[in-house]
Amino acid sequence: MKKKFLFVLFLIVFVQESPAQTPADTVLSRYYSYLNRTERIHPADIDQWIHTLNGKGQWPDINYRDEARANWQLLIHLKRVEELCLAWSNPQSFFYHQAALWKTISLSLNNWLANKYQNPNWWHNQIGVPQCMRDIIVLLKDTLSSRQLQEALKVMDQLRIQKNGAGANTTWSADLGLHYGALTHNLALMDSCSQIIADEIHISTGEGVQPDYSFHQHGARLQMYQYGKAFLFTNIRLAWELRGTPWAFPGNKVNILTDFLLKGWQWMARGINTIPGTMDRSASRVGELRSPDIRYLIPFLIELAPANTQAFKQLKAYQNGEGALVGFRYYPYSDFAAYQTGNFSFFLKTISTRTLPTEVGLNSENLEGKLLNSGDAYLIQNGKEYYNMMPVWNWQDLPGITSFNEACQIERKPFVGSVGNGKNGLTAMDYCIENKSGNQQISAHKVWACHKNVVISLIANLQAKNIKDTIYTVLDQCRLQGEVAVNSPDNIVKDGIHQLNSVKWIYHHHIAYIPLKPATIKLKIGKVKGRWSSVNASESDSLVTDSVFMPVMVHNGVNNNSTGYVLAYCEKPKDAQLISQTPDWKILRNDKICQAVQFKDGTGMIAFFEAGQLKTRLGLVKVNRPCLLLIADHYLYVSDPSQRGGPIKINLNDKMIEVNLPKEDTTKKIQIAR
Known part of the structure; x- marks a missing residue:
C-alpha cells in the first residue's frame, strides 16, 4: 500500500511540474494538489x-x-x-x-x-x-x-474584483480572478489579479496588517482570526502556488506573511485556542475559538520559506500541545495584551479612542456581544475554558469587566496602553462603562500587571453615578473543570449560587483567585443552558447544556474605593492558600493618581494617571505627565498609553531622565544602573 501511495504521489508531482505545462497550467495543477493534500x-x-x-x-x-x-x-x-x-x-x-x-x-x-x-x-x-x-x-x-x-x-x-484597501475581501476576489484567468487562458487577468493580491500584502494603519502585526477589518477592529485568517491562509496558499512562476510574490511580501504569523498570529492564542476579542463578531459562530489552527499549512510554509523551517515546526509543536510560548506582547494598534507562560496564557482586550467597539448584530451575528472589548480578560490552559461556551454565557458578565446590571457600552478614552520588556508587562485602562442612555455610569482606573505566573489586577478611584444596583467585577466565567475550594483546601463548594463573605482565595483548575483583601464573592457553579441562536441567528436553536465557574467580586463601598485581585497559577488548593498567605508581590499604591506593584525579584510596575511621585525600593520616582513605567534588570521601560508622544521627564532617585516618546511605537528602554 505504501509503495502504491508513493507511486501516486510521484505521479501527481510529475504531472504538476511537467516541463510541457504552461505557467497557468502549473498554477492550476498546484491548486489541484493543494486541495487533495489539505x-x-x-x-x-x-x-x-x-x-x-x-x-x-x-x-x-x-x-x-x-x-x-x-x-x-x-x-x-x-x-x-x-x-x-x-x-x-x-x-x-x-x-x-x-x-x-x-x-x-x-x-x-x-x-x-x-x-x-x-x-x-x-x-x-x-x-x-x-x-x-x-x-x-x-x-x-x-x-x-x-x-x-x-x-x-x-x-x-x-466574482467581482474589489479594489485594494478592502482587506481580505480584496484578496478573496483577486484570488478568484487569478484562477478564473488561468481556467479561461486570460493571462492579462492573471497579471492584474496577481498584482492586486501582492499590493494588498502590506503594513499600514488602514485595513489589513498593522505595524504591530495585528489585523484590522471594518475599521480599527481587531479581526485576527476572522478576516485576518482569510488573508493569511489565502496568501500562504497563493504564495506557494505562484512560486517560480511569472506571478510569484516578491520576497518582501512573503516576509510580511511570515512575520504576521510568527509575531502576531501565534501570540494571540494558546496553541490553537483563542478568545472572542481576537475575532469580533465571528466568536458567535460554532467552533470559531479554534480558528488559530494553522497546522495543515505548515508543510506549504516550509516549502515557501525554508529559512524559517525551525520556527514553523516550533509553532506546529505548540499547536499540538507540546510546550508553549513564553513572554509578554502588547499590540498598541489593537489594544490587546498577551501574557504567555508555560502553564497558562492571559489575554486582555481593552478599547480606546483609537479602536472601535465590537460589531453587534451585523448579519444577525454577535447578538449579545455589546460588552466585548471592554477590558474583558481570559485565562487559557487547555483550551476548554471558553470553547463553545457562547450560547450558555451570561454576556452581561464577561470575564474581567467591572460593571453593573444595566451596563451597555464602554465610553472610550485615550489613556489605554501598556509597557513591557518582552517577558513581563503592565497594561492600563482609563475605564468607564455606562447604560444605554449614559445617565448611569461607573468609572475607574484599572491596571493588569503580569509577572512570573501571576496577573495582578488593580482597580482604583472606583466611582458610581446614579447607580443603586450592585457594582461588581467578574473574576472569570469559564467552563467548570474540577472541584472548587474556598479559603481552605478542605472547603469544597457544591454546585449552586453562593454569596460568600470574607473570601481570601478561591481555587479552580490550577488557578487561584485572590482578592487583595477579604471580599464578598458571588459564586456560581454548575449547570447552565442556552441556544446558539440566541447569539447568532444563523446557528442552531437546539438547547445546549454545559457547566460554568463564575466568581464575581462585589464592591460594597464604591466612591473612591480601591480594590483588586490576583490570578495566580498553582497546582493544588493548598498552593493557593500558601500564595495568599505569603505573596510574592507588594502593592505600593492604588489610588486615583498612581497604581503600582513591586515583586520580590525587584521588578516594579507603575501607572501614573497624572503627574506624581512614588516611593519604591530604588528610591523616589517622579514624573511630569501621565505614563507607564516598568523597572527590571537595570532597565527602565517607559510608555505613553495615550500615544501622544513627546517629551517626558522622569526623576529616579534624584537622577533626571528625559525621554522623547514617539507617537506610534510608544515604549522606550533606558539603562539605569549596573
Whole structure:
C-alpha cells in the first residue's frame, strides 16, 4: 500500500511540474494538489449524501428557500458538491471514480447550475459561491461536460474584483480572478489579479496588517482570526502556488506573511485556542475559538520559506500541545495584551479612542456581544475554558469587566496602553462603562500587571453615578473543570449560587483567585443552558447544556474605593492558600493618581494617571505627565498609553531622565544602573 501511495504521489508531482505545462497550467495543477493534500474526506458523509439526494438534485435537510445572510444553508449544498468532488478525484479515496458518486455529483451540480441561487448578502454571491465553484471546476475540469463547464464558469464569473484597501475581501476576489484567468487562458487577468493580491500584502494603519502585526477589518477592529485568517491562509496558499512562476510574490511580501504569523498570529492564542476579542463578531459562530489552527499549512510554509523551517515546526509543536510560548506582547494598534507562560496564557482586550467597539448584530451575528472589548480578560490552559461556551454565557458578565446590571457600552478614552520588556508587562485602562442612555455610569482606573505566573489586577478611584444596583467585577466565567475550594483546601463548594463573605482565595483548575483583601464573592457553579441562536441567528436553536465557574467580586463601598485581585497559577488548593498567605508581590499604591506593584525579584510596575511621585525600593520616582513605567534588570521601560508622544521627564532617585516618546511605537528602554 505504501509503495502504491508513493507511486501516486510521484505521479501527481510529475504531472504538476511537467516541463510541457504552461505557467497557468502549473498554477492550476498546484491548486489541484493543494486541495487533495489539505481537504479531508469523510466517508460516512459521502455515503449518506449519495443515498439521500433526491431526483431534483437536492438534499432533504437543506432549506432551499433560506436567505440567511451569514450561515446560508444553500452554500452547504455547494460545499457538499465540492467534498463529493474531492472524494471522486483523489486516488487514495475509497470513492475514487465510482459511478454512483459521479451520478450524485452531476445531479447536484446541475441543480445549482440550473437555479444559480442568490443570497441577499453580496459576499455569498460574489465570493463564497465562486470559491466553491472554482474548486469544483479544478477538481473535475476534464470530467465535466462542455455544457457543465460553460455553466460552472458562468457561476464563477459572479466574482467581482474589489479594489485594494478592502482587506481580505480584496484578496478573496483577486484570488478568484487569478484562477478564473488561468481556467479561461486570460493571462492579462492573471497579471492584474496577481498584482492586486501582492499590493494588498502590506503594513499600514488602514485595513489589513498593522505595524504591530495585528489585523484590522471594518475599521480599527481587531479581526485576527476572522478576516485576518482569510488573508493569511489565502496568501500562504497563493504564495506557494505562484512560486517560480511569472506571478510569484516578491520576497518582501512573503516576509510580511511570515512575520504576521510568527509575531502576531501565534501570540494571540494558546496553541490553537483563542478568545472572542481576537475575532469580533465571528466568536458567535460554532467552533470559531479554534480558528488559530494553522497546522495543515505548515508543510506549504516550509516549502515557501525554508529559512524559517525551525520556527514553523516550533509553532506546529505548540499547536499540538507540546510546550508553549513564553513572554509578554502588547499590540498598541489593537489594544490587546498577551501574557504567555508555560502553564497558562492571559489575554486582555481593552478599547480606546483609537479602536472601535465590537460589531453587534451585523448579519444577525454577535447578538449579545455589546460588552466585548471592554477590558474583558481570559485565562487559557487547555483550551476548554471558553470553547463553545457562547450560547450558555451570561454576556452581561464577561470575564474581567467591572460593571453593573444595566451596563451597555464602554465610553472610550485615550489613556489605554501598556509597557513591557518582552517577558513581563503592565497594561492600563482609563475605564468607564455606562447604560444605554449614559445617565448611569461607573468609572475607574484599572491596571493588569503580569509577572512570573501571576496577573495582578488593580482597580482604583472606583466611582458610581446614579447607580443603586450592585457594582461588581467578574473574576472569570469559564467552563467548570474540577472541584472548587474556598479559603481552605478542605472547603469544597457544591454546585449552586453562593454569596460568600470574607473570601481570601478561591481555587479552580490550577488557578487561584485572590482578592487583595477579604471580599464578598458571588459564586456560581454548575449547570447552565442556552441556544446558539440566541447569539447568532444563523446557528442552531437546539438547547445546549454545559457547566460554568463564575466568581464575581462585589464592591460594597464604591466612591473612591480601591480594590483588586490576583490570578495566580498553582497546582493544588493548598498552593493557593500558601500564595495568599505569603505573596510574592507588594502593592505600593492604588489610588486615583498612581497604581503600582513591586515583586520580590525587584521588578516594579507603575501607572501614573497624572503627574506624581512614588516611593519604591530604588528610591523616589517622579514624573511630569501621565505614563507607564516598568523597572527590571537595570532597565527602565517607559510608555505613553495615550500615544501622544513627546517629551517626558522622569526623576529616579534624584537622577533626571528625559525621554522623547514617539507617537506610534510608544515604549522606550533606558539603562539605569549596573
